[in-house]
Every structure is written in C-alpha cells, then in structure tokens.
Amino acid sequence: MAKSKPQCIAAVILCVIAAILVITGTYGVSQRKGARQEAILSDMRMRALLLATGEGAVESFVKVAQQEAVAKVKAEGGSMADIRAASEKAAEEVRANTSATLIDFTTIDGQPLMASLTSLYAAMNNYNAEAESAKALYVEQNADKVVTEENIAPETAATLPAADDGGVTDDMSLLVDDAPKIDLSGFTDTPEMIRLMGLVDDAFVGVEVALSGIYPVMDNAAVTQLKPMILSLVNQPGDVYETEFDRYSQAGGFAALENNALLAQIIRYGDDLITMGIALALVALMVLFYTVIVSKMGLPLIIIGSFFLLLCVLAVALDLSITGLLSNSIVRMGMNSVMVLAMVPAIQCGIALNLGLPVGIIGGLIGGLLSIEYGFSGWWAFLFANIVGLVISAIFGYLYGLLLNRLKGSEMAVTTYVGFSVVSLMCIAWLALPFKSLALKWPLGDGLRVTVSLEGAFQYLLDRFLAFKVFGVTIPTGLLLFMALACFLMWMFTRSKTGIAMQAAGNNPRFAQATGINVDKMRIIGTTLSTMLGAVGILVYSQSFGFMQLYTAPRTLGLIAASAILIGGASTSRAKVSHVLIGTFLFHSVLTLGMPVANALMPGSTVAETIRILVSNGIILYALTKSGGGARA
Numbered sequence: 001m002a003k004s005k006p007q008c009i010a011a012v013i014l015c016v017i018a019a020i021l022v023i024t025g026t027y028g029v030s031q032r033k034g035a036r037q038e039a040i041l042s043d044m045r046m047r048a049l050l051l052a053t054g055e056g057a058v059e060s061f062v063k064v065a066q067q068e069a070v071a072k073v074k075a076e077g078g079s080m081a082d083i084r085a086a087s088e089k090a091a092e093e094v095r096a097n098t099s100a101t102l103i104d105f106t107t108i109d110g111q112p113l114m115a116s117l118t119s120l121y122a123a124m125n126n127y128n129a130e131a132e133s134a135k136a137l138y139v140e141q142n143a144d145k146v147v148t149e150e151n152i153a154p155e156t157a158a159t160l161p162a163a164d165d166g167g168v169t170d171d172m173s174l175l176v177d178d179a180p181k182i183d184l185s186g187f188t189d190t191p192e193m194i195r196l197m198g199l200v201d202d203a204f205v206g207v208e209v210a211l212s213g214i215y216p217v218m219d220n221a222a223v224t225q226l227k228p229m230i231l232s233l234v235n236q237p238g239d240v241y242e243t244e245f246d247r248y249s250q251a252g253g254f255a256a257l258e259n260n261a262l263l264a265q266i267i268r269y270g271d272d273l274i275t276m277g278i279a280l281a282l283v284a285l286m287v288l289f290y291t292v293i294v295s296k297m298g299l300p301l302i303i304i305g306s307f308f309l310l311l312c313v314l315a316v317a318l319d320l321s322i323t324g325l326l327s328n329s330i331v332r333m334g335m336n337s338v339m340v341l342a343m344v345p346a347i348q349c350g351i352a353l354n355l356g357l358p359v360g361i362i363g364g365l366i367g368g369l370l371s372i373e374y375g376f377s378g379w380w381a382f383l384f385a386n387i388v389g390l391v392i393s394a395i396f397g398y399l400y401g402l403l404l405n406r407l408k409g410s411e412m413a414v415t416t417y418v419g420f421s422v423v424s425l426m427c428i429a430w431l432a433l434p435f436k437s438l439a440l441k442w443p444l445g446d447g448l449r450v451t452v453s454l455e456g457a458f459q460y461l462l463d464r465f466l467a468f469k470v471f472g473v474t475i476p477t478g479l480l481l482f483m484a485l486a487c488f489l490m491w492m493f494t495r496s497k498t499g500i501a502m503q504a505a506g507n508n509p510r511f512a513q514a515t516g517i518n519v520d521k522m523r524i525i526g527t528t529l530s531t532m533l534g535a536v537g538i539l540v541y542s543q544s545f546g547f548m549q550l551y552t553a554p555r556t557l558g559l560i561a562a563s564a565i566l567i568g569g570a571s572t573s574r575a576k577v578s579h580v581l582i583g584t585f586l587f588h589s590v591l592t593l594g595m596p597v598a599n600a601l602m603p604g605s606t607v608a609e610t611i612r613i614l615v616s617n618g619i620i621l622y623a624l625t626k627s628g629g630g631a632r633a
Helices: 005-030 035-075 080-097 111-141 191-214 220-225 227-234 241-250 258-268 270-288 290-297 299-317 322-341 343-349 358-373 378-406 411-432 477-494 497-507 509-514 519-545 557-567 577-601 607-625
Strands: 451-453 468-470 473-475 547-549
Touching (some): 035 191, 035 227, 035 241, 035 258, 111 227, 191 227, 241 258, 270 299, 299 322, 322 343, 322 473, 322 477, 343 497, 343 519, 343 577, 358 519, 358 547, 378 411, 378 519, 411 557, 477 497, 477 519, 477 577, 519 547
Antiparallel strands (some): 451 547
C-alpha cells in the first residue's frame, strides 16, 4: 500500500530524533561506572553537604536561642504573646548573626573536605554492604520469622472494605514482586559490622574537622548533632548513580556541576532517553504504516495501545518501578482473562455481550465458600471450588439460556438486568445461607462477611506456582499456564462440530435453521458455557487477589469483561481468543499504570483516584461505543 509524502517525512523525522535519543542515552548509561560520574557525584556530594550542614547549624542555633528566650520571658512572668514575640525575635537575630554560614563556595578550599568525604563514603559503603549481607544471612537462617501478607489474620482481612465502585476492591496495589516484610527484631550487629562502624566514626572525625574549618560558627557539638543527617546524605544502602544524583540534587548539590551539568543529566537519564527513543521509533512505524495497522487491528486497539505506550514512557521518565508495574499488568491479565474469555461463546452463539456474567460468578463464589466451609486447602480447595462452581453455573446457565431464547432481540438489555438482579438477590442470600465456618461469618450476628480471606484455602495458588523473574519482571507461571489452557480449550471447542454449529447459529440464524441446526439449542450451549467460564474466572481472579468479595462486588464485572474484549478488537457479532488476550492485557495494563503515573505527576493529591475512575470508565464507555461495529477479520 502506497505511503503519502507527509507520512514518509514525519516517519523519517521521528526516526532521526529516536536515533539521537538512543545514541545519547546509550552513551550516558555507559558512563555510569567511569571516573567522570565519580567526579560528578563527588562535587554534588560536597556542595549538598555544605548547604545542608550550614542550614542545619543555623537552625540548631535558632532552636537553642528560642529556648533561652522563652525561658527568660517565662521567668519574668510574660504572657503568651510576649513568649511568642521573644521566640520570633531570637530566631531573626540568630539567622542574621549566623549569615556567615551561607558561604561563597568560590572562596573556600574544599580539598580537605573532599578528601574526608571520600573516606567517609568508602567506609559507609563497606558498612552498608556488610549490613545487607549479614541481614540476608539472618533471614536465611531464620526463615520462620519472615512475615508476608499471608500472615494476615482472617479477622483482620475480613475488615477490608467492600467494593461498590464497579466490581472489586481497588487492587491496584497488587504487586507480586513486592519483597516480603522481614521481622528483624532479633537481629544484632555482627562483630564485622561493629568494626566497620568504628571506621565510619573515624572517617567522620575528618569530616567534622573539615566542616569546622569552613564554618567558624560551627563547633564540634553542632556537627555531632548533625551526624545522622550527614551520614544519611552521604551514602545509603543500595545506592546507585540515579539515587545518589537525585538525593544530592534535592539537597542543592546540582549547582556545583557548572560545565558538567548537561553530561550529568545525560548520565542520570540515559535509560529514560533510550526508552523515549524506542517509543518514538514505534510511533514512526505506526505513522508510516498507519493505514495498514488500522485496517488490520482497528482504531480502538490503536488508540488504547498508544495510550499504554505513553504510560510506559511516563512511568520510566518518572522513575517508577516499570518492572513492578509490568509484573502487576501480567498478573492482572492472567487473573481477569478467564472472565473475559467467557464473552467468546456468548458472542459466537448470538446473544452478543454477556453482561449477565454475574450469574456464573455467583456459582463460582458459592463453590469457593463451600471449599472453605468444608476445610479444603491448596489444590484440593481450588479443584473442589471449581467443580462445585461449574455444576451450579451450568444449572444457572441453562435456565439463563432458556430465558434469553424467550426474549430474542433484546439480549443486551436482558443480560444487564439479569446480572444486576442476581447480584441484588444474592445480597439477601449471603445473609441467610447456613454457613458455619468462622472464617466466613461475621463474629457477631448472622450472615457472611463482605470480604472473605482465602488464606489457608487457595490464596495465590496459581500465581506462585513455578513463578520466576526475568529482568526484574515476575512471571506467574501457574496463572499464565491456566490462562493458556483455558484459551486453548476454548479455541479447540470453536473448531469442533458443536462449536462450528454454534457460530453458524450466531452469525446467520435463518441459514443455520435451514441447514438443520437447532439454533435455540446452540444459544443455550453458548450461554451455559459462558456462564461456566464466569464461575471459573472469578475463582482464578480471587486466588490472585487473595480474597473473595460478596454482596455488590460482582455487579459490573460483566461490563468490565465485555469492555476488555471489545478493546481487543472484537465486536458484538464476532470474537476470537486473540481478542481476549490483547484486550485483557491492554485494558488492565492501562489501569495498572495510570494510577501510579497520576500519583507521580500530582503527588500528595487525591486526584489519582479520580483519574483511575475516569480512565477505567472512559475505556469502558469508549469500548461500548465500538460495540456496534461490523465483524472484523
């Protein structure tokens, strides 16, 4: 297909910019271990230390002067207004008299301080390395003291808030690669740590002498008082170039670079430049092959995919843990995929989007509750929950299919009403069902808890089965294998005799009827299969989330699953397994990255939650506007 001249020009310009960014970023990353970056960090470290200690000394003098002034006024019987005025006056006088601490950096001899700082940095680096090694050995030898989220008591877990905003409690914080919390209360410093800390103290004496020589108003007591701040500024465990650069910059050390400022930033943001260069190269390809991509993938998929790439670039630029976010995206894809897969047989059989998916979800929840009630754990609990859920959802699905056959032509509206009605009905049932397990019931009164912990049952069962890491990204092997198995079985079914007949009934009911296919039967099969997949899907979701949520929680899960498959390229008349995989990954990845990026862009505000709601519901709305499109190849 011919490319227009503007397309080619734009693609070339973007490629040139991308090449410049990648080359510059590669050079910057290559310099992170060289002598130049050491010199840059040394200059920044000294300037940051001088600024921090100078200001710290002033504030320490201010505090002492204020205490003395307040004590004097109190002794004279002054009022609160007199005390406040005396305190403010003392602070002003001290700051004016100690302005000499704000020195002219061009006039000082920084060599003694630089040498002592270098010694202190090396001593602290050795101490921190030994401390990390000793703590790791302690954890290995005391594995029973490792505390993770699995140790949360059921009573505590049950107090988690219920969902009432679109399906589930906010699980954006679900990061499978989060390091476990370690109980180090019994850890004591090793002899080697004590020896190395002695070297740190010796090196700090040199810093103390050098600072006293630069700041005449600062005595040894003032420097000693600032020792924790100085040590924290100079070196911290796990330091790399980026963390040191950022810490020194925040303390005012960047001003010391002068002619090396640009190089320092290139070294600091080298990986970000590479990421932006790769992103621009992808954009260039999209511009060059725009027409072909849109015709093959569809505009909705292109827009959401581009938004996902933009969020990835922003996450890297904002120094967010891109590996953690990608790990979370993969988990969310796996935990939601089976519920999205439930839309495939529903669309293929002709009932369009199964927004009544909560009918099947309820069956899965009942199966999960019964597995806890009867005390099953591990794989047996998960297997029992799935078997019971499949049986219950098969019955519900058959009745649901009969209803839809009686109301042909209004399936979208009917499925929505059925789903909402079943959830509302079960809100009453959860209060009346005769469960006895204390892990399910409220401590006082009757009824089931809103949030039921799966600890001891099948919590994180699939996620942690054969899990491993690749370049810092956690791969939940068991979860992905289960997703692959479900997708493969669905793909095989669509190619079976029954599956082909079901698709024929959905695509052209009159023609299918004329060829001897029982259209109503095929619709019931598709509806039942969709409902059964919903039961399995909620159990897969719950084991990844760690809890099962009752009452109003399943209300809009059908809407979310429908939106994901539409984003993947499906329509209300045609759906494939590939649409499930693409749509689930993009939909949930955008949600996973959107909230942390919003938090980083606007720290300290509550707008991130608003943005999450807008993004999630905006994607749903956009997907539904595309639901009336024709079939795609």
